[in-house]
Amino acid sequence: xxxxxxxxxxxxxxxxxxxxxxxxxxxxxxxxxxxxxxxxxxxxxxxxxxxxxxxxxxxxxxxx
Numbered sequence: 001x002x003x004x005x006x007x008x009x010x011x012x013x014x015x016x017x018x019x020x021x022x023x024x025x026x027x028x029x030x031x032x033x034x035x036x037x038x039x040x041x042x043x044x045x046x047x048x049x050x051x052x053x054x055x056x057x058x059x060x061x062x063x064x
Contacts, residue, residue, distance in 0.1 A: 041048045 044051060
């Protein structure tokens with residue numbers, strides 16, 4: 001999972017309001033995912049790692 005995409009490569013030489021908004025929204029999403037993971041670990045407890053291993057195997061399937 002790419003948590004910190006390289007915006008500079010995606011928009012080389014461009015500093016627009018849209019780029020700044022994209023960075024801000026990406027940071028908000030990152031914080032929400034981090035918090036959801038923390039709460040999930042707390043809720044599920046010891047089964048967290050086992051569940052993550054199963055999900056990672058599913059995510060490894062290429063998307064068309």
